[in-house]
Amino acid sequence: MNKFLKTKLAAYLLPSVALVLLLIIWEGVTRVLEVPTFILPAPSDIWLAAQAYGTTVWRNGLHTLNTTLIGFLMGLVLGVFLGFLIGYSRLAYIVLYPLLVGFNTIPKVALVPLLAIWFGIGAMPAIITAFTLAFFPIVVNVAAGLATVEPEMQDVLRSLGASPWEVFQKVGFPHSLPYLFASLKVAISQAFIGSVISETVASNRGIGYVIVTASSSFNVPLAFLAILALAAMGILLYGCFALIEQRTIHWAR
Template sequence: MVVTEPIQTDIALPGFKSLVDSKHGAYLLPLATTVLLFVVWEVSVRLFSIPEFILPAPSAILAEIPQWGAAVAKNAWITLFTTVVGFLMALVLGVLLGFVIGYSKLANLTIYPLLIGFNTIPKVALVPLMSIWFGIGAVPAILTAFLLAFFPIAVNVAIGLATVEPEMQDVLVSLGASRFEIFQKVGLPHTMPYLFASLKVAISQAFIGSVIAETVASNGGIGYVILSASSSFNVPLAFLSLLALAVMGVALYGIFVVLEKRFVRWL
């Protein structure tokens, strides 16, 4: 019989595990990964002599800031405004509809299938129609952001309420608790993880909706800048706009991560 030593699959580098587990590791590791990505990007473009109109190097993208930084920042605020407004609309209506679907069997059987059917429609197909109905501007971008962010919020809230243990509700009912008290004591805490998970997805979807609408039915915003830059083959400007969009998305995602840790302490 041959006795072999167990293979150790968890190889820990000196100090690496402590960095991962530390509080600062949550900020330093993503930052280091981002810096490494840009370094590899820069070296690859220069090493393989990739033309700027195909893939500009990060240095070429940053070189556009003196000339186009103010314009990108102005249009970024437009995109941020339409995204946040559409997202807030989706948050309010999504939570309300999710509450109705989660607590009402009739609504689950009637509204939920319609909601799924509407979600299968590509929202980009609705943007030309909204430009006819509401004109060129912020309204189509807000509505597209709302439509893309609405579904994950409503579905996750409904699932969170529908999966509450019936035994816990029966105990509270036997103690004389009202329907609102059951929601406050059991339904809301059980739904919070589902809600925050949907918010982190929905804010990204809202950005996508705003940019899609801005490329079709707007005269401002990051989507409009990307379309204009691409039509004039100013690829570094297009990438600078994408970088601004990524920064805004990560910032809003981080806000919901902080709020989740603040309000969902049991996770």
Template sequence: MSLPSSTLVKAAPWALTALLFVLWELICVGFALPDYLLPAPTAVWASGQEFAGAIMQHATQTLLTTLAGFALAVAVGLALGLAVGASPLVYKACYPLLVGFNSIPKVAFVPVLVVWFGIGTAPAILTAFLISFFPVVVNVATGLATLEPELEDVLRSLGARRLDILFKVGLPRALPYFFASLKVAITLAFVGSVISETVASNLGIGYLMMSASSSMNMPLVFAGLMVIGVMGVVMYQLFALVERRLTGWAHRNPNAPH
């Protein structure tokens, strides 16, 4: 008796994850790999239990830092995306600068931020912001810029002003793009905060991983990686749920997997 397709879709990521962990364990055991080279999942789990208190403390710091940088990126990215998408002149003027800025590795900004703000939380928040605001800008601007010209002509013929078209038609039209960008931006924000924590912080998962690697405690390093991965997946799924709730009208099949 075959399982319903919806059940298979829901079970597929869990089954694949379990399979990868089993293969990982078998490789480590089969080749007798030492923990300092590649720890087995069981060793990573044991290390996570042993250092659960420290991991929780550092993970909380990383999560709060990431959310702060992400919130700043959403606010700035939404405002800038509205400006870029609503005005062809602003689009032409700003887009090359945004692309050039996004091409710069954000880790290069960390030493500058340390000089300006010192070691600690501020550089991590700003690095998370710098690395995650670009997808928001691009997606919001794309959603506004792709509004059908025929629709704009009809609305203008009915007496709609430019701001009416922007906020009552363009912005709702851009919502699917906006929420799609949030799922990308939140994962990038974790990357930014952890990068900064490894270089210029004394708290956070990045700092924990650097401290553990300096003492060759690779199970703890991998435990930190797992925690970051879990937090990223949870936040991604949260925004995917919000996207389905608020923009289901934009999808032909709202129940389709994302």
């Protein structure tokens, strides 16, 4: 049994079986209890909504995906830079880290109306909100990866005449990679959350906009379809980062 759980087949088969069982139970409960569609639609109702509104959800899903990826990439660049800076500089840690913690505690939904005033209704508020939610996990994990490097390893390289850049290249950067990839899988989910939050308030496109519009007209199957599409995109990107992680830092497993 343990050998099977470690195979690639189990990694794909077991989640698929769990999903099918969940859908069967969901369908059965809603039919047996006669739950109204506007409260909880059955999977078959969502399937009918997919046939009717699939193109709409697809177009708006691509818009959300684009804004999310742009905000995520911005968060990745700034997060890695600040993470390395805070991890290597005690002064930067003392000055910047409390400011980052304070900024991260601000509910991002409170910033969306201000972003709509500054940048107008559209993609920009969603990009910025995705960025603000994505970069903090990256900063913290990269800084933690550098801070947990064994001093002995650095001392050995220095005793052999290695420069600070060579110490970073040989020890610091490889040691931070597992932390970086762990943060990326969290940050991409946070970026999706940020985009959808903004789209529900300050956008006329995107998955968040579809959810709000569908809910206001009591088209709950369409709202669930949009939510499931968002979940599918999140799982897909999470899987991409997990695959890249396996290919690049397999030595850390």
